[in-house]
Amino acid sequence: MDFTVETATDAVLDSFRETKDQRLRQVMESLTRHLHGFVRDIEPTMEEWEAAIGFLTAVGQTCDDTRQEFVLLSDVLGVSMLVETLNGAESTVLGPFHMTVSPHRELGESIDLLGTGRPCVVSGRVTSADGTPLPDAELDVWQCTEDGFYEVQQPDVQPPGNGRGLFRTDDEGRFWFGGVVPSHYPIPTDGPVGSLLRATGRHPYRPAHVHFIARADGHQPVTTHAFVAGSPYIDSDAVFAVKRGLITDLTESHDERDAERFGVRAPFTHAAFDIVLATAPEATP
Template sequence: MRNINEHTITAAVLERMADCENPRLKEIMSALVRHMHDFAREVKLTEAEWAAGIEFLTATGQKCDGKRQEFILLSDTLGLSMLTVAMNHAKSAQATEATVFGPFHVQGAPRLPLGGDISGGAAGEPLFVRAVVRGRDGEPVADAEVDVWEADAEGFYDVQRTGLDRPQGRAVFRTDGEGRLWFRGVMPVAYPIPTDGPVGVMLRATKRHPWRPAHVHFMIQAPGYETLITHVFRDGDRYLDSDAVFGVRSSLIGDFASHPAGAGPDGSVLSTPFHTLNFDFVLEPAAVAG
């Protein structure tokens, strides 16, 4: 096709994909082209503006490395991550809601015995977590793999720090025969997502704050159940209603109870105030392949 103009170019691009043998890829790419072209027409996108957009996306990719995923941050702050979670993880009324994965999970976290300390020396007031993992019908889920990660008292994850000789604020546990889990960490605090890259530029330009309410991340996997990726948020946090990545769900707000210095739940004697969290997780049965 020659002499393509603004009115015919969309059809021309779609025609070029007519022989795509993967029907799902063809569906996604065709919809992407249509929506992008409609977007450009709707806002009357200029060449200079599109060049700026390309520069922004290029800088986003250049900011990514083994410890930083700027594209996840971009997806999170645009609400796209939470939209895909909501569409793909509709839960029954009993099951724990899912939320965003976030950019700070890493593979290979240390595997600790129940009761272990995930802090790895990270700063923060002690937090003792007790949880039970159950199925939708109330059955305990034994030997579930529970991946936990959190920021320190300054709001930084270990991958944001340099010079650490061991992981901090992360570990993997296995539930016991009754589906129980317990460990020690640090009290979570609200923190800003990284703003030293293109996402920060976008937030400042649109007059948005970068703050996330205090939370602890959990990823729970067990045979026969859907993998659950979620947070438990700290009740009373000022950013619960304006989370920068739109991840808060009322059902995921936990009671982080505070206690004076003294005997901790694990029998240790603590010279500083400490905190406790009790939270039950309910897994959805895995979908049966049809």
């Protein structure tokens, strides 16, 4: 069969006919149909296609141990959030800065090692979908400084592990830890993804938030954010991750008993954020 515009797609699809993994075959066939359809739609010149290959090459070359430009590209195109939304109602993007292992910390410990930001206590409860508290659930937490930087971005300024912590909930599924009031911040714009945003007239900013990954035996893990209500860009997150149910109010608490329990002085800034985990399919009777 001659390889022509009309026969190209069928020729490539036929090349996958011996694929034993049926899921892989499904993925490759769908990718081929959509990619060929895209090429037929825009009819790129050779120069444009070379520029596209060069862009993807630059994205890969920008990745290193502390930066994932392909994740960033997936984020700004809304693909990360689409995959998350297909797989979980309250899941959000992992983001490009979950690149190091969070240090284990005791409940109530602060993840702020600098002591320069406006202190904030984050507390909540991890429960099953039916409201049952989940004791000993694992909570991986990370956030930026009040200036909008993660520690992997400032290795000469922030100590390793600043803004990060790995906690376990108590017997009632509760958690609490100290941190700082986070800031809105721009995603990295010094690479090819930044160039793409500038070329398309898009801003690079994310609203203020705290990241969470929650896990518990017999339940599906969830990756999520607590977004600060009223933060700039709350309605135009560069990576499309804001969901109404994740917007969290920061309040000034004067409760002396809570202050004592959290190990701070009243008044203090407080964010309450509960996390619900769905039962894992294999754990369902």
